[in-house]
Amino acid sequence: GRIAALIAQVPVIIAQEHNVDEWKGKFQRWLDRKLAQFTDRVVVVSHKVGEFYSSIGVPSRKITVIYNGVELERFTPQFDEKKGDTIGFVGRIHPQKGIEDMVEVGERVVEKFPRVKFLILGEGPLEGYLRKEVERRGIKGNFLFMGYMRNMNSFYEKIDILFLPSLREGFPNAILEGMASGLPIVATDVGGIKEVVREGVDGFLARPGDVDRMSECLLKLLKDEILRRKMGLSGRKRVEKFSIQRMAEETKSLYYSLLKEKGCL
Secondary structure: OHHHHHHOOOOOOEEEEOOOOOOOOHHHHHHHHHHHOOOOEEEEOOHHHHHHHHHOOOOHHHEEEOOOOEOHHHOOOOHHHOOOOEEEEEOOOOHHHOHHHHHHHHHHHHHHOOOOEEEEEOOOOOHHHHHHHHHHOOOHHHEEEEEOOOOHHHHHHHOOEEEEOOOOOOOOHHHHHHHHOOOOEEEEOOOOHHHOOOEOOOEEEEOOOOHHHHHHHHHHHHOOHHHHHHHHHHHHHHHHHHEHHHHHHHHHHHHHHHHHHOOOO
């Protein structure tokens, strides 16, 4: 895209980066550095993503953080209608989402809290593996696969805790939507997640792969309705700083300032 923009002599070139792409090899990192020379600004979704691109040679002055935004009015907390036994996952059923860890955590949680339900919203290459593995471990009845849903609000209304055991992330929208829905979060400390989820306030964070910690945090929340509500309320208030309106205003302001620098306004 940026090469085409150069050929077309587009006056302002902006790139967007959404993930900490540690998998990138020498060529991809060299290409990112080279393209940065012809890029006016690299917009990243979190400081963590910005730090990664700075570390591979993209000049810090060209990096701007604009967090993802959530439409707050679409999500309404439903504290009084919760059963306290449902954990939800949202995302692609893909290795980077920590699917293998989810199965291990699921087995441990079911052992201590047999009536728990895991609602899985999403599709992906590991769906077959996940279905077979929960059956092999005897916890098939505790996992419900929801496929794809257009109305995300109705999904969040069904769950009590949002669980994201990812190995790699940028700044997942599911976190913002879950917090807007008044849900406590249990997630891994990857990407920009800790830039929105405050440990012990809006939820709990664990190192990626730390199934002991994740299981412990989920069980703690399942057993404590007051804590779930307290964290859910804190999260809803916190996420008001991450509105879609704020995101739009920051994006518009950046575009105008860059166009002005180039004498296009």
